[in-house]
Amino acid sequence: MKGIEYRGLTSVDGPIVVVRRPQNVFYNETVYVRDKNGEKKTGRVIDVNSDTAVVQIFGSTTGLDLNETSMEFLSQPLELRVGEGLLGRIFNGLGEPIDGLPPIVSSEKIDVNGMPINPFARVYPRDFIQTGISSIDGMNTLIRGQKLPIFSGNGLPHNRLAAQIIRQAKIRNSDEQFVMVFAGMGIKYDQAQFFVKSFEESGVLSKVVMFQSLADAPSIERIITPRCALTAAEYLAFKKNMHVLVVMTDMTNYCEALREISTTRGEVPGRKGYPGYLYSDLAELYERAGKIKGSTGSITQIPILTMPNDDISHPIPDLTGYITEGQIVLDRELSQKGIYPPVSGLPSLSRLMKDGIGEGMTREDHSAVSSQLFAAYSKVKGIRNLAAIIGEEELGAEDKMYLKFGNALEGEFFTQGERENRSIEQTLDLGWKLLAMLPRGDLTRIKPELIEKYLPKGE
Numbered sequence: 001m002k003g004i005e006y007r008g009l010t011s012v013d014g015p016i017v018v019v020r021r022p023q024n025v026f027y028n029e030t031v032y033v034r035d036k037n038g039e040k041k042t043g044r045v046i047d048v049n050s051d052t053a054v055v056q057i058f059g060s061t062t063g064l065d066l067n068e069t070s071m072e073f074l075s076q077p078l079e080l081r082v083g084e085g086l087l088g089r090i091f092n093g094l095g096e097p098i099d100g101l102p103p104i105v106s107s108e109k110i111d112v113n114g115m116p117i118n119p120f121a122r123v124y125p126r127d128f129i130q131t132g133i134s135s136i137d138g139m140n141t142l143i144r145g146q147k148l149p150i151f152s153g154n155g156l157p158h159n160r161l162a163a164q165i166i167r168q169a170k171i172r173n174s175d176e177q178f179v180m181v182f183a184g185m186g187i188k189y190d191q192a193q194f195f196v197k198s199f200e201e202s203g204v205l206s207k208v209v210m211f212q213s214l215a216d217a218p219s220i221e222r223i224i225t226p227r228c229a230l231t232a233a234e235y236l237a238f239k240k241n242m243h244v245l246v247v248m249t250d251m252t253n254y255c256e257a258l259r260e261i262s263t264t265r266g267e268v269p270g271r272k273g274y275p276g277y278l279y280s281d282l283a284e285l286y287e288r289a290g291k292i293k294g295s296t297g298s299i300t301q302i303p304i305l306t307m308p309n310d311d312i313s314h315p316i317p318d319l320t321g322y323i324t325e326g327q328i329v330l331d332r333e334l335s336q337k338g339i340y341p342p343v344s345g346l347p348s349l350s351r352l353m354k355d356g357i358g359e360g361m362t363r364e365d366h367s368a369v370s371s372q373l374f375a376a377y378s379k380v381k382g383i384r385n386l387a388a389i390i391g392e393e394e395l396g397a398e399d400k401m402y403l404k405f406g407n408a409l410e411g412e413f414f415t416q417g418e419r420e421n422r423s424i425e426q427t428l429d430l431g432w433k434l435l436a437m438l439p440r441g442d443l444t445r446i447k448p449e450l451i452e453k454y455l456p457k458g459e
Contacts, residue, residue, distance in 0.1 A: 005072045010052060012064050014264045015220040017043070019071055021053045028113060030078045031055050036068035042094060044078055047265070056261060058094055058221050079109040080228050082235040087179060088206045090196070093213030093225035110235060112227040114288050123291040128356045129300065132168035132421035133161075135343035135414045138431055139370050140328055143356040144171060144243065145291040147301040147324040149251070151317050151347075153310040156330045159191055160418060161341045162247050162304055163198040166208070168421045169245055172362070179236055180208040181246045183229035185222040186253030188215050209236075222257040230288045230299075237297035244297065246289070249304035251282075255316050271315045279319045286323045312347065326350040339415045345377045362424045365454050368446040369431045373409065375445055376438060380406030398439070405437045432456060 010018040017033070031043040033055070041061075047054035055071070080095045083106025090099040095112070097103055125145030131137055142148050142165075152158035166180050180199075184192055192212050199205040209232050213225040226248050233244045248254075255274060262275035270276040289301040303324070307317050310332060321327055326349040334342035357366040383399045384406070392403070413430055416422065422430075435443060436456045443451060 004075075005070050007068075007070045009064065009066045009069050009071075012061050012066070015057050015059075015061060015218065015261065016046075016264050017055050017057060017061060017064065017069075018052050019055065021048065021051055022071075022073060024075070025053045025073055026075075028077045030074045030076055032072040032074065033057060033064070034070045034072070035063055036065050042078075045073075046261075054265070056220060056223070058224060059218050077111045077113055078224065078227075080112050080231045081106055081109050082232060083108060086209055086232055086236065088208065090210045090212065091228070093185070093211060093217060093221040093228070095211065095224075095228040098212070108235075110231050112224060112231045114227070114230060114234065114284070117287075117290065117292060121292045121294075123293055124355070125291060125298075125352055126355050126361075127298075128172050128361050128424075130168075130170055130172050130424055131165045132423075133164065133341060133343075134416060134422055134427040134430060135341060135345070135348075136165075136328060137422070137424050138366075138413070138427040139345065139373060140326065140343070140348045140350040141353040141357055141362075141366075142169075142300070142302075142350065143325075143352040144300055145289065145298045146326075146350070146352050147286050147289040147303070148326050148328060148350060149301075149303040149305060149317075149320050149324050150328045150330065151312060151320075152304060152306050152330040153332055154306055156306075156332060156335055156342065157340060158304050158306070158330060159194060159249065161330070162249065162302060163195060164341075164418055165302065166245065166247060167198070167202045167204060171243065172424070176243055177207065178243050178245045180204065181229050181233040181236070181244055182208060182210045183226045183246070183248040184210070184212045184214070185225050185248070185250060186213065186215050186219065186256075187249060219253075219257045219260055222254050223261070226254060226285050230285065233299050234288065237299045238292060238295045241295055241297040244299045246299060246301045247304065248285075248301070251303045251305040251320065252308065252316055255282075274315050278315060279322070282319055283323050286320070325352050334410065334414070337410070339410055340418065341414070341416075343414060345374070345409075345414070346381065363428055365432075365446070365450045366424070366428060368450055369428055369435070369454075371445040372435060372443055373413075373431055376402070376405060376435070376442070377409060380409075401437065401439075405434060408437060409434055428454075 006022050029045045033041045041059045043055045043057040046056045083104045085104045092098045125143045127144035129142045199208050211229045213221045233246050236242045237244045259274050289299045291298040329344040329347040331342050331344035432454050
């Protein structure tokens with residue numbers, strides 16, 4: 001689409017350029033910026049006032065001449081071309097193909113900023129997703145339409161865990177298959193190749209759409225990457241009625257790009273220098289998950305973020321926890337013990353778990369077993385703290401028994417192979433096997449009839 005072209009800039013500051021305000025410019029409008037050699041860059045309007053328009057450039061602004069640069073305002077927001085050939089493709093952070101294949105042939109384009117969903121049109125998530133990972137399925141269950149982030153740290157195996165979830169995720173008691181949308185923001189080349197290779201080996205690459213904004217790409221491109229990915233997910237879910245699993249990594253890199261823009265614009269900083277609108281900006285992304293009336297499709301989100309200095313109270317995990325429905329927390333101490341996946345038992349939480357488990361969905365004993373494992377593991381943590389002070393040899397017989405239970409829980413229930421895919425029945429049976437190590441009188445969170453039915457006899 002050909003727009004109105006203007007020549008000359010007022011100022012250039014990093015990825016931000018300011019132009020004397022043309023007529024009829026609107027917020028989020030797409031802009032083509034051409035330097036004196038005719039090289040085209042894409043940008044969008046991020047601020048408008050009576051005198052000027054502020055444009056954010058997705059790329060380098062090196063070499064832009066204040067007098068010779070031209071700006072073409074397209075009178076439309078940034079859009080993603082979607083169509084039948086979307087699955088199995090790899091795009092850059094702006095939705096342009098980078099897999100050597102031609103662009104998608106389609107006349108349909110969708111605004112990457114998304115359309116607000118009427119809260120009344122939302123359907124409450126209730127369908128259990130089996131990931132095949134005991135520490136998630138058994139204690140922090142993922143529900144279709146949920147947003148459940150992974151809180152990790154540098155060097156922890158969050159990418160391996162995400163790839164395993166993508167390979168193994170399925171809706172129980174249904175032949176409906178998941179398709180995947182992957183958004184990589186500021187990831188290294190070897191990380192991007194790990195995901196591509198993992199999907200190829202497991203045969204799921206044909207059901208994956210990948211958006212990659214690598215570490216050497218302009219950091220500002222990371223602002224658009226998750227929006228392109230979620231636009232593709234909305235098309236597949238709500239127009240093609242597919243079940244879509246969206247993995248976005250690393251949200252910390254996304255937030256750093258937001259802070260960079262905010263600092264360049266001279267905005268008043270909030271906590272740790274992040275903009276005051278960080279909460280609402282993250283909510284724009286996370287709230288694009290869910291199910292809506294009139295469509296059998298769904299979007300389930302797994303954002304991944306690396307907590308700076310493993311600090312769960314840092315603004316990024318802190319605000320993410322407010323918006324999303326729980327979190328999977330990876331623990332460095334478990335990882336150092338050689339436990340994979342190192343999912344921390346107590347800080348992890350799934351707020352929608354109670355609505356997607358039980359008889360007819362998983363198994364009647366699921367809630368009770370999960371609750372009892374949490375309670376027993378909490379007691380283990382307290383005993384370990386005591387043992388660190390007085391020494392393990394000074395503990396009583398019952399405390400030593402709980403320590404043995406804790407080690408078995410971490411070594412057998414939490415630990416599993418990267419290619420090991422456990423059914424929910426295997427996970428729950430393993431939980432009962434471990435609970436049999438405790439005195440029967442301590443199983444206070446489980447009904448006696450369930451104990452009689454499921455607790456291994458003679459142990």
